[in-house]
């Protein structure tokens with residue numbers, strides 16, 4: 001069996017912009033995700049990082065089947081999800097589960113924890129027989145570090161970190177091989193974030209899971225990711241192993257994101273030249289020509305407006321980077 005559990009080829013999601021109430025006329029499109037190629041291998045964690053609005057959640061929603069791609073292909077365990085029959089697609093979908101960002105709004109306040117975690121069994125009744133579901137839910141509660149006796153409690157009786165554990169238990173209910181975490185700790189206190197990340201790592205080791213872990217911030221994924229993809233305006237601009245991205249970033253956008261990570265040690269802080277990005281992120285409904293980052297880039301030349309830099313390995317980069325002037329730059333890190 002192949003080690004590749006998930007693959008996307010040129011995955012695109014454009015949201016049409018329409019005018020008029022009755023006769024909707026399309027006058028443009030939000031190019032939320034604009035041609036993403038990704039590979040996820042068994043047991044690995046792929047981090048996806050980028051600023052707000054760059055298309056991370058839209059990508060995640062396509063991967064779990066909540067959003068239909070405008071074009072492109074998604075392969076789960078080698079099977080093209082748009083080419084297989086309904087039953088096979090269902091099985092593929094079951095294999096990828098989503099953990100969402102906000103544990104306060106993603107759990108139905110009127111349902112007990114037992115019903116929330118067991119809800120996926122209603123959609124996929126064949127996974128666990130009815131008589132064994134309660135025991136399975138209690139097992140899941142225990143697995144994520146919650147008291148199985150609390151099965152009849154409601155979400156408001158739990159803290160933020162505990163609620164995120166409930167969300168994780170629910171994602172695990174159907175024994176998936178891939179878990180997609182869309183900013184799973186962004187809404188939590190810093191002290192709780194580490195606990196949830198440790199739990200995710202423990203579960204990965206115990207269950208052999210593959211993760212896609214989405215975050216705003218490069219410092220959050222550093223600890224957990226084996227490889228990292230950096231996104232900007234619907235595209236991946238740089239992808240590499242944890243070391244490549246953090247030690248030898250070559251895309252100016254990655255370098256800028258890294259330089260924004262706070263450095264606690266004042267001695268190190270002095271050594272670092274901070275890159276401050278000017279200007280706002282352009283609208284994904286009207287992205288700049290050529291390189292989408294060029295309007296905020298200090299290296300931009302004429303070629304950047306004329307020619308889109310492909311995501312490829314360049315002489316001075318060693319790993320794929322979508323920049324005409326990709327070059328290694330020394331980075332001083334927050335935590336060494």
Ligand SMILES: Nc1ncnc2c1ncn2[C@@H]1O[C@H](COP(=O)(O)OP(=O)(O)OP(=O)(O)O)[C@@H](O)[C@H]1O
Pocket residue numbers: 015030031032050051052053054055056057058059216284
């Ligand atoms: N259903 C939709 N209809 C129209 N536009 C949408 C829709 N969903 C998302 N968008 C737009 O697509 C772009 C990408 O949004 P997305 O939520 O994927 O970004 P994100 O990277 O997850 O951002 P954040 O970090 O804030 O969660 C944004 O410009 C957003 O406004």
Ligand SMILES: [Mg+2]
Pocket residue numbers: 056057058182
């Ligand atoms: Mg999002």
